Amino acid sequence: MFDVKGSMRVITAMIELEVRRVMHDRTELYFRAVQPLLWLIVFGYIMGSLRAIPTGGIPYTDFILPGVIIQSATSVAIFFGLVIIWERESGVLKKLVAAPCPRFAIVVGRAMAAGVRALFQVLIILPIAVLLGVHVILNPLYLLAALAVVFISAGGFAGMSIWIASILKSRERFVGIGQVIIFPLFFASNALYPIATMPAILQWFSAINPMTYMVSATRALMITGDLSTIWIDMIAILAFDVFIFWLAARDFRQVIN
Amino acid sequence: MKAIEVKNLSKKYATVPALKDVSFSVDEGELFALLGPNGAGKTTLMRILTTQIDPTSGSAKVFGNDVRSQSGEVRSQVSYVPQEMSVWSDITAYENLLIYAKIYGIPAKKREDAIQSALKTMDLQNVSGRMVNTYSGGMVRKLEIASAIMVEPKIVFLDEPTIGLDPSARKTVWDKLRWLNRNKGTSVFFCTHYMDEADLYANEIGLISKGRLRKIGTAEELKSSVSNETITIEATGLDSGIVRGISGLPHITGARVTGKTLRIMAINSDEAINPVMNLLISTGVKVKSVSSSKPSMDDVFLKYTRGKGKEQETAIADIKRARDRIRKA
Numbered sequence: 284m285f286d287v288k289g290s291m292r293v294i295t296a297m298i299e300l301e302v303r304r305v306m307h308d309r310t311e312l313y314f315r316a317v318q319p320l321l322w323l324i325v326f327g328y329i330m331g332s333l334r335a336i337p338t339g340g341i342p343y344t345d346f347i348l349p350g351v352i353i354q355s356a357t358s359v360a361i362f363f364g365l366v367i368i369w370e371r372e373s374g375v376l377k378k379l380v381a382a383p384c385p386r387f388a389i390v391v392g393r394a395m396a397a398g399v400r401a402l403f404q405v406l407i408i409l410p411i412a413v414l415l416g417v418h419v420i421l422n423p424l425y426l427l428a429a430l431a432v433v434f435i436s437a438g439g440f441a442g443m444s445i446w447i448a449s450i451l452k453s454r455e456r457f458v459g460i461g462q463v464i465i466f467p468l469f470f471a472s473n474a475l476y477p478i479a480t481m482p483a484i485l486q487w488f489s490a491i492n493p494m495t496y497m498v499s500a501t502r503a504l505m506i507t508g509d510l511s512t513i514w515i516d517m518i519a520i521l522a523f524d525v526f527i528f529w530l531a532a533r534d535f536r537q538v539i540n
Numbered sequence: 541m542k543a544i545e546v547k548n549l550s551k552k553y554a555t556v557p558a559l560k561d562v563s564f565s566v567d568e569g570e571l572f573a574l575l576g577p578n579g580a581g582k583t584t585l586m587r588i589l590t591t592q593i594d595p596t597s598g599s600a601k602v603f604g605n606d607v608r609s610q611s612g613e614v615r616s617q618v619s620y621v622p623q624e625m626s627v628w629s630d631i632t633a634y635e636n637l638l639i640y641a642k643i644y645g646i647p648a649k650k651r652e653d654a655i656q657s658a659l660k661t662m663d664l665q666n667v668s669g670r671m672v673n674t675y676s677g678g679m680v681r682k683l684e685i686a687s688a689i690m691v692e693p694k695i696v697f698l699d700e701p702t703i704g705l706d707p708s709a710r711k712t713v714w715d716k717l718r719w720l721n722r723n724k725g726t727s728v729f730f731c732t733h734y735m736d737e738a739d740l741y742a743n744e745i746g747l748i749s750k751g752r753l754r755k756i757g758t759a760e761e762l763k764s765s766v767s768n769e770t771i772t773i774e775a776t777g778l779d780s781g782i783v784r785g786i787s788g789l790p791h792i793t794g795a796r797v798t799g800k801t802l803r804i805m806a807i808n809s810d811e812a813i814n815p816v817m818n819l820l821i822s823t824g825v826k827v828k829s830v831s832s833s834k835p836s837m838d839d840v841f842l843k844y845t846r847g848k849g850k851e852q853e854t855a856i857a858d859i860k861r862a863r864d865r866i867r868k869a
Contacts, residue, residue: 292642292643293643295642296639296642297643298567299642300631300635300639301640303630303635303639304630307630307671309633358748372624373624373625373626374621374622374623374625374626375625375626375627375628377592377622377624377627378620378621379643380591380592381590381591381592381615381618381619381620382615382643382644383612383615383616383645384638384644392610487687534546
């Protein structure tokens with residue numbers, strides 16, 4: 284019943300669309316790279332020199348790079364709903380909904396397109412981080428796996444963004460929501476400090492915070508090389524993606540009504 | 541085979557009725573216009589026919605497939621050009637067609653041919669490498685139609701295809717749509733509130749207002765259903781005997797003299813004029829001038845869509861949309 288071939292076709296076409304868009308105009312990528320680099324250079328350097336946070340022996344800038352990358356990738360993704368709102372106001376979504384392709388694939392395809400945009404973002408941040416002296420594991424397999432984690436993490440957050448867009452339907456309401464989602468999740472995760480240093484209530488929240496698992500997986504693959512718990516992270520991230528895609532696909536019809 | 545068959549179709553948004561008990565059919569190969577004021581239900585009907593939204597009750601079939609139970613089959617046979625811009629403006633025209641070709645699943649081997657042939661049909665071959673945000677409104681419309689016909693649909697649905705376009709771009713769009721209809725046999729179904737376009741280009745017109753389909757027929761049928769044609773003759777020497785004589789002629793439904801003016805109501809003024817002139821000359825009347833007037837599409841529109849629905853509410857959105865398009869031009 285479920286059209287796998289058709290869905291893959293639509294998803295890859297959506298990803299190709301995003302790659303072509305990025306190729307035509309890269310200025311947004313450069314501007315968006317400024318904020319994560321500030322986290323790394325200013326915040327990372329100052330906090331690191333205080334030596335106040337127990338990072339398990341790794342330099343503080345190394346410790347926060349995965350978190351900064353995930354924060355940057357999910358920020359790109361959480362605003363992707365704005366694209367959906369634009370496409371709703373224009374006729375693109377109406378045309379897609381009348382096209383012979385599964386609606387589930389439209390949602391996943393658009394979400395994964397945001398994953399591509401996030402990857403481009405990482406490809407700008409990562410070389411600069413290495414130049415700044417962050418010790419990234421340069422094993423290509425580990426790097427590819429880390430990029431895959433970023434890709435599906437951003438995809439999940441873009442799915443959330445599409446779901447929010449189907450409910451809010453207007454760009455004014457949308458803009459505020461993005462920051463309200465990303466920053467609490469960022470601060471209530473292991474991005475900037477180990478979970479053990481948090482108050483109990485935040486520790487509890489960080490356990491159900493998808494960003495915790497995203498940062499944890501990226502840190503294992505990029506910095507520590509300790510893959511002992513990565514399977515838990517992967518299960519958590521994939522479960523988050525599947526749940527969000529289901530939710531977004533279910534309510535996607537509302538976007539066009 | 542009927543291209544479209546609609547029976548007792550109704551649609552409510554929450555509790556607001558948008559379509560009320562609409563029934564009609566369109567033959568394959570037709571160029572059909574749905575004409576009505578803003579807010580009449582044109583877009584709702586078109587979106588139901590293209591499986592975007594479900595009707596509240598009643599049934600609709602496109603080439604024999606039900607829009608609800610066989611929506612997949614319907615989608616693979618139709619193309620839809622919405623009123624708003626439906627191409628991505630931050631990539632080139634060629635890339636737009638390439639992405640849509642992939643989404644629609646045109647096999648890789650046929651893809652390039654399909655794209656080039658669509659570009660050629662719409663005269664966009666030389667500008668296909670340009671970014672869409674450098675295109676004029678007319679070019680964007682042509683690109684949208686190119687992407688609609690690239691998949692070789694049996695029927696193309698167009699919602700206000702020429703809104704916001706200048707007269708020459710409007711004409712180009714219509715020349716292309718007519719060419720497709722005649723040479724490829726593609727059925728065309730379009731919504732418009734431009735009476736002249738329905739009159740000039742459609743084989744058949746459906747008049748819709750306040751969610752009801754008021755009348756359906758060819759432009760000629762609709763016009764003759766509104767009122768008779770009028771022949772006005774200025775002459776000297778008119779009398780009541782002549783009026784009686786004229787009233788008895790074929791195609792004439794009435795005649796009246798006021799001073800030097802003779803007004804004749806006729807079913808068909810072209811057929812009626814000769815016998816009338818013969819009679820006038822034979823009775824020695826001196827004719828100064830003759831004119832005739834036929835009911836226009838305006839008369840038809842006003843008669844069937846009087847009390848024009850939600851015109852005031854939608855007017856602002858409509859103007860904004862048209863201006864957006866012009867600004868892009």
